[in-house]
């Protein structure tokens with residue numbers, strides 16, 4: 001058993017429930033607040049944007065939520081996803097550590113995003129919603145939502161961050177192939193987009209701006225709602241299918257993890273893998289260290305402030321207490337577009353504040369080096385986002401080489417990089433530059449963005 005390379009679950013062993021971490025938290029998380037009144041939001045405040053089923057999942061204190069049959073049936077197209085042991089990477093590193101990765105690149109759009117896109121569209125379709133709007137950074141979320149909308153015959157309109165719209169034309173083609181309409185963001189189709197363009201016509205855009213545009217269109221049309229691909233509790237809930245499967249697979253391999261490591265943009269693949277393991281840890285059945293890895297160009301956990309902030313740039317969303325660089329902060333257009341978000345999931349932020357998880361930041365050159373080594377040993381070209389987790393896994397494996405420790409390391413390889421090959425091309429040509437966080441301009445930008453955090457009365 002122990003030397004298995006690929007651990008697959010039968011459909012009959014597939015988990016049938018998502019896991020909600022909230023009732024097991026040692027301390028309850030701070031409430032989400034109304035952007036104007038600063039009072040905790042109620043279900044009615046969110047109803048223009050989301051279907052009630054998702055709003056209830058956002059706040060439920062039930063430990064488990066059943067996966068609807070219709071969703072489970074679609075999951076079967078790619079789930080359960082494989083867990084691999086990285087034997088060849090271990091050998092290349094000459095490490096006594098055992099490295100496992102849960103591979104989400106087998107999904108229709110090539111990442112973990114369909115795990116939540118499918119149930120989100122399902123609940124909206126059940127409500128009779130005809131159209132969903134959303135933003136996309138790297139294009140991964142847009143592709144996943146476009147795919148899911150197609151299955152339920154719901155229209156899909158997507159604002160793609162300008163830098164990625166220009167740099168990743170194949171992602172746009174994929175979204176359009178699945179039937180979606182795609183606009184670059186900022187666009188002249190919304191008030192928030194026009195405002196940003198008037199200030200800076202050449203802006204590369206940001207996730208925060210694209211969210212403002214998609215939310216604006218959903219809020220002003222009755223038959224249209226909005227879908228978010230990360231950050232919110234219900235998104236992380238749906239992603240726990242990753243960790244629930246991985247728990248069973250790792251047990252089948254006869255292993256208990258010592259280190260869980262994952263990349264964090266808004267925190268959904270990370271939370272999805274980690275939450276079931278944290279439950280096991282709090283129940284005393286294992287004691288892994290849990291480590292988040294973010295890019296040095298957008299280090300919300302390690303350099304941000306823990307404060308109430310808006311989820312979007314225009315300041316229209318409810319206020320969430322999270323680690324944030326400020327909703328005005330526009331990160332450098334790094335290749336890991338999915339990690340370019342100014343804030344962090346409130347649940348992940350809360351866990352970090354409570355010291356239940358650790359966080360580190362990695363420059364993109366180190367991450368691409370890890371991605372290339374991984375491709376050359378394991379045969380999968382990773383998306384730029386999970387190369388951050390791979391870089392941290394490799395770092396730990398090399399430490400094990402020094403100390404002789406046989407640690408078991410588990411990471412989420414949350415997507416493949418087949419549509420990110422221009423970024424690999426740039427890396428191989430020596431064209432990748434790392435953002436220096438100590439740079440005076442960056443510090444001034446951050447200070448300006450943090451100064452615009454909403455003033456709270458408490």
Ligand SMILES: *Cc1c(COP(=O)(O)O)cnc(C)c1O
Nearest residue numbers: 140265266267268269338385415
């Ligand atoms: C969207 C995305 C991310 C970042 O989002 P999280 O919510 O932090 O998971 C990371 N990796 C890939 C492949 C993505 O598509």
